[in-house]
Amino acid sequence: MESGEDRRQEKRRKRRCLILAVIAVILLVVILAIVLGVTLRKRKDDFNTKFMERCQKFKGYNCQKIWDAFQQAYVNRDRCDVPTEAYDPLIATAPFESLCNRTMFWSKTKNVVHDFTRGNDCFKTVEDTLLGSVLNGLEWCGKNGSSETFTTGCPKWEECEKSAVRSFWNRVSAAFGDFACGNVTVMLNGSIDTPFSPTSIFASIEMKKFKSPKVKNLNVVLVIQKNSVTNCTNESLKNLMMGLDKGIGYHCFEVPE
Ligand SMILES: *[C@@H]1O[C@H](CO)[C@@H](O)[C@H](O)[C@H]1NC(C)=O
Ligand SMILES: *[C@@H]1O[C@H](CO)[C@@H](O)[C@H](O)[C@H]1NC(C)=O
Ligand SMILES: *[C@@H]1O[C@H](CO)[C@@H](O)[C@H](O)[C@H]1NC(C)=O
Ligand SMILES: *[C@@H]1O[C@H](CO)[C@@H](O)[C@H](O)[C@H]1NC(C)=O
Ligand SMILES: *[C@@H]1O[C@H](CO)[C@@H](O)[C@H](O)[C@H]1NC(C)=O
Ligand SMILES: *[C@@H]1O[C@H](CO)[C@@H](O)[C@H](O)[C@H]1NC(C)=O
Numbered sequence: 553m554e555s556g557e558d559r560r561q562e563k564r565r566k567r568r569c570l571i572l573a574v575i576a577v578i579l580l581v582v583i584l585a586i587v588l589g590v591t592l593r594k595r596k597d598d599f600n601t602k603f604m605e606r607c608q609k610f611k612g613y614n615c616q617k618i619w620d621a622f623q624q625a626y627v628n629r630d631r632c633d634v635p636t637e638a639y640d641p642l643i644a645t646a647p648f649e650s651l652c653n654r655t656m657f658w659s660k661t662k663n664v665v666h667d668f669t670r671g672n673d674c675f676k677t678v679e680d681t682l683l684g685s686v687l688n689g690l691e692w693c694g695k696n697g698s699s700e701t702f703t704t705g706c707p708k709w710e711e712c713e714k715s716a717v718r719s720f721w722n723r724v725s726a727a728f729g730d731f732a733c734g735n736v737t738v739m740l741n742g743s744i745d746t747p748f749s750p751t752s753i754f755a756s757i758e759m760k761k762f763k764s765p766k767v768k769n770l771n772v773v774l775v776i777q778k779n780s781v782t783n784c785t786n787e788s789l790k791n792l793m794m795g796l797d798k799g800i801g802y803h804c805f806e807v808p809e
Contacts, residue, residue: 643724770796
């Protein structure tokens with residue numbers, strides 16, 4: 553019968569279509585996986601490349617060794633469980649150059665302070681040091697059970713106290729504060745109600761490292777803009793002065809931007 557032959561042919565055609573469809577889906581999945589894999593690898597390599605490029609601007613350091621010490625701090629750790637001490641080996645691998653009388657700290661004056669230190673060689677912020685400049689503006693984290701570096705989906709600053717990024721900045725800031733000697737300068741913002749905030753990194757970490765007689769003076773540069781609301785008489789600056797180690801001199805200068 554014709555209709556029986558037709559049905560068999562129809563069945564075969566359907567089966568062929570099904571097989572083709574399955575092959576197409578498999579191909580699509582494979583292509584997607586390759587594209588995704590390349591993108592992810594590229595993103596990771598971009599991070600490593602940027603790290604190396606920025607590091608190599610500083611002469612006389614072993615950047616591969618610094619990268620290895622950097623990675624061991626956070627890889628294979630939970631994203632919110634990186635203690636500041638994890639970065640101790642990194643700090644030891646890339647010591648600061650001598651900066652006596654030339655360290656500049658800042659709080660809430662990020663843009664102005666870097667324009668200022670870039671324009672002259674007298675003062676250096678932590679972002680002008682090797683570690684600070686290499687990692688400035690970057691995002692990274694690890695994952696428990698993985699040896700990879702991730703550069704997206706990492707915890708935001710406020711999300712956890714012991715993120716890879718936050719612990720790094722806390723550790724490098726402490727090292728920079730420890731390193732300060734002679735005259736130390738801090739640039740504060742006169743346009744905000746409380747230029748010296750006890751919760752800032754400067755107040756809670758860096759300033760606590762200033763010890764007399766290694767540190768002689770703390771010179772506050774209070775940046776005054778048109779809309780400034782405070783001056784050197786502000787109460788928060790008195791708190792700063794009172795919080796200094798005994799023997800360290802305090803001076804405040806109101807400086808127009
Ligand atoms: C730092 O300044 C002090 C004076 O405050 C001076 O005695 C000392 O030699 C200076 N150190 C350097 C390295 O310039
Ligand atoms: C001070 O803080 C204000 C408000 O956040 C900001 O607009 C201004 O740029 C800051 N000043 C400096 C010198 O960074
Ligand atoms: C990390 O993973 C290990 C086993 O894979 C587990 O025992 C440990 O509790 C995990 N740590 C955290 C902080 O999640
Ligand atoms: C250190 O700071 C004090 C107080 O501002 C100043 O009198 C002195 O000249 C400064 N010394 C150096 C070397 O910058
Ligand atoms: C400093 O600011 C206070 C108000 O915060 C004001 O009373 C005082 O006159 C100002 N002093 C100077 C020297 O501008
Ligand atoms: C000055 O400092 C005090 C105490 O830290 C703060 O409460 C006050 O609002 C500040 N600003 C001005 C403009 O008085």
